[in-house]
Amino acid sequence: MKLENIKIVMVGTTHPGNIGAAARAMHNMCIANLTLVDPQCPIGEIAYSRASGANALLDNRQTCDQLAQAVADCNYVIATSARHRSLAWPELDPEGLAVKLSSMDENDRVALVFGREHSGLTNDELQLCNHMVSIPTNPEFSSLNLASAIQVLCYEIYRRQASQPAVKAPEPQDMRASSGEVERYFEHLQQVLESTGFMDPKQPGLIMQRLRRLYLRSELTRNEINILRGMLSAIEKRRN
Ligand code: SAH
Numbered sequence: 541m542k543l544e545n546i547k548i549v550m551v552g553t554t555h556p557g558n559i560g561a562a563a564r565a566m567h568n569m570c571i572a573n574l575t576l577v578d579p580q581c582p583i584g585e586i587a588y589s590r591a592s593g594a595n596a597l598l599d600n601r602q603t604c605d606q607l608a609q610a611v612a613d614c615n616y617v618i619a620t621s622a623r624h625r626s627l628a629w630p631e632l633d634p635e636g637l638a639v640k641l642s643s644m645d646e647n648d649r650v651a652l653v654f655g656r657e658h659s660g661l662t663n664d665e666l667q668l669c670n671h672m673v674s675i676p677t678n679p680e681f682s683s684l685n686l687a688s689a690i691q692v693l694c695y696e697i698y699r700r701q702a703s704q705p706a707v708k709a710p711e712p713q714d715m716r717a718s719s720g721e722v723e724r725y726f727e728h729l730q731q732v733l734e735s736t737g738f739m740d741p742k743q744p745g746l747i748m749q750r751l752r753r754l755y756l757r758s759e760l761t762r763n764e765i766n767i768l769r770g771m772l773s774a775i776e777k778r779r780n
Contacts (some may be wrong), residue, residue, distance in 0.1 A: 541641050541642070541644040541645060541646060541648045541650065541701070541706055541707070542646055542701075542706050543569075543570050543571055543572075543697070543698065543701055544572065544573070545646075545647070545648060545649045545650060546571050546573065546641075546649075546650045546651075546652065546697065547573035547574070547575050547610075547614070547649075547650070547651050547652070548562065548566055548571060548573065548574050548575070548651075548652050548654070548690060548694070549575045549576075549577060549607065549610050549611065549651050549652065549653045549654065550562060550574070550575070550576050550577070550579070550654050550686070550690075551577040551578065551607055551653060551654065551655055551656060551661060551665060552577065552578050552579070552580055552655070552656040553576065553579050553580060553581065553656065553657065553686065554580040554581055554656065554657055554658070555581060555657060555686075556581045556582060556583060556584065556586040556587040556590075557586050557587065557590045557687075558590075558657065558685070558686045558687045559574075559576065559579070559581070559583060559587045559590075559598070560586065560587035560588060560589065560590025560591040560592075560594075560598065561590045561591075561687030562574065562654075562686065562687045562690045563587075563590075563591040563594040563595075563597040563598050564590065564591050564592050564593075564594045564687075565687055565688075565690050565691035565694055566594070566597060566690065566694055567591075567593075567594035567596075567597055568594075568691075568694070569691075569694035569695055569697070569698035570698055571694050571697070571698070572596075572597055572600070573600075573602075574597050574598070574600075574601045574602070575601065575602040575603070575604060575610045575651075576601055576602070576603045576604075577603075577604050577605070577606065577607050577609075577610050578604075578605055578606070579603065583598060583601070607653065607665045607668055608668055608719070608720075608723060610651065611651045611653070611668060611719045612718060612719055612720035612723070613649055613718055613719070613720065614649045614650060614651040614718060614719050615648055615649055615650075615715065615716035615717060615718050615719065615759075616641075616644065616648060616649070616650045616651075616670055616671075616716060616759070617650075617651045617653065617668055617669045617670050617719050618632075618637065618650065618651065618652050618653065618669060618670065618671050618672070618673055619653050619655075619661055619665070619666050619669035619671070619672045619673070620652065620653060620654050620655070620661075620672070620673050620674070620675075620689060620693065621655065621660055621661065621666075621672055621673075621674055622660070622674065622675075622677070622682040622683040622684065622689075623660065623674075623682070629666060629669070629671070629672040629753065630670070630671050630672065630753075630757050631671070631672050631673070631674060632671050632672070632673050633673065633674065633675070633676060634673060634675055634692055634693055634696040635696055636673075637671075637673050637693065637696065637697070638696040638697045638699065638700040638701075639700065640671075641697055641700070641701065642700045642701060642704050643707065644707065645706065645707040645708060645709045645710060645715075646706035646707065646708060646709050647709040647715060648709075648715075648716060649718070651719075652673075652690075652693055653665070653668075653669060654686055654689060654690060657686055667749065667752050668719060668723075669756070670756045670757070670759060673693065675689060675692050675693070712762065713761065713762050713763040713766075714761050714762075714763060715761060715762055716759050716760070716761055716762075717760050717761060717762045717764070717765045721762065721765055722755065722756070722760060722765065725755075725760075725765050725768060725769060726748070726751075726752060726755075728769060728772050729751065729768075729772060730748055731772075732772045732775055732776060733747070733748075735776070735779065736775065736779065
């Protein structure tokens, strides 16, 4: 894949210095797209001074209210976390991530999502992601500074991408579906599971979470999403 198709997404960041330091780390590694989701600090003097000249990245940043908006156009979304979660998410280490990205094609769009300094990412935010990446650390002290975590992953990706040509894109139907397309499928699926009585909206349990994990793990193509949506529509038509 191409480095220009990678975006770094920082969610709910509270320290402007971390945003500036992240911009510097990204620019060092030729990754230019920075998206801030609901930032909790002004992007002013402190951020620009920590960016140490990577000003263009801060000038060109995108800002969104919600993570789903920020990643809607991406077809591969990676969460980062220092912690292991109870509902296990498919995990990669930084090198595994870099290998995975180098096998993706020139049109694939990837988001690397970083959480809040104090609390990381929420479970709802994790639900949007295909994979989780953890940087191996001292098990007793596993949380890196936010910009340092961004540096480590951008370095691993840069090191591998710089030496490899981008893989040619497949036919449009065989491309991975975007996060926005997959989210619309999940909405449709939930509607049908509720209207057929398979899932009780008052007591949904973990069914949707588990189904999301299953589908996100399989990295659906547009064609596959169309088949699944077609099946749901046929069920709805029969019921009506
Ligand atoms: N106490 C928080 C730590 C947040 S650190 C928690 O328990 O999640 C802020 C962000 O830096 C994290 O959300 C993650 O995006 C990144 N980060 C920190 N340490 C990391 C690690 N070891 N591996 C991957 N990402 C890490």
